[in-house]
Amino acid sequence: MDVPFYNADLTEIPAAVQRIARQAQQADGFVFACTEYNYSVAPALKNILDWLSRLPDSQPLSGKPVALMGAGGGMGTSRAQYHLRQSAVFLNLQPLNKPEVFANAFAGGFDDQGNLHDEKIAALIGEQMNTLVAAIKATR
Numbered sequence: 001m002d003v004p005f006y007n008a009d010l011t012e013i014p015a016a017v018q019r020i021a022r023q024a025q026q027a028d029g030f031v032f033a034c035t036e037y038n039y040s041v042a043p044a045l046k047n048i049l050d051w052l053s054r055l056p057d058s059q060p061l062s063g064k065p066v067a068l069m070g071a072g073g074g075m076g077t078s079r080a081q082y083h084l085r086q087s088a089v090f091l092n093l094q095p096l097n098k099p100e101v102f103a104n105a106f107a108g109g110f111d112d113q114g115n116l117h118d119e120k121i122a123a124l125i126g127e128q129m130n131t132l133v134a135a136i137k138a139t140r
């Protein structure tokens with residue numbers, strides 16, 4: 001993706017940001033399968049959220065449900081997800097509260113190619129997707 005770092009001094013919105021904004025505007029909800037960098041949100045995700053939050057006359061994320069999940073070391077991506085929830089307040093995104101999906105990527109739940117085979121986590125993801133569908137239907 002060709003999304004430059006957010007810069008409030010730019011006078012033109014980059015084409016890649018405009019394309020993502022159109023896609024976000026058309027979406028009924030979102031799934032953020034996030035990684036964790038230094039106990040927080042990955043820079044690429046934070047960057048596009050910053051861009052989308054500052055588009056003139058456009059709020060492509062506002063009021064839309066979002067499911068959060070991720071796999072990482074130790075506590076999965078719990079810290080990143082909690083920071084993402086804080087950003088969701090400003091963005092007026094509606095994160096699902098339950099179920100939470102945090103997977104330890106190094107505890108045997110994934111094969112060597114990164115495919116999930118842990119049935120408990122798979123069931124949580126399925127439940128979360130059903131909850132997201134219900135939240136989307138409720139916002140229509």
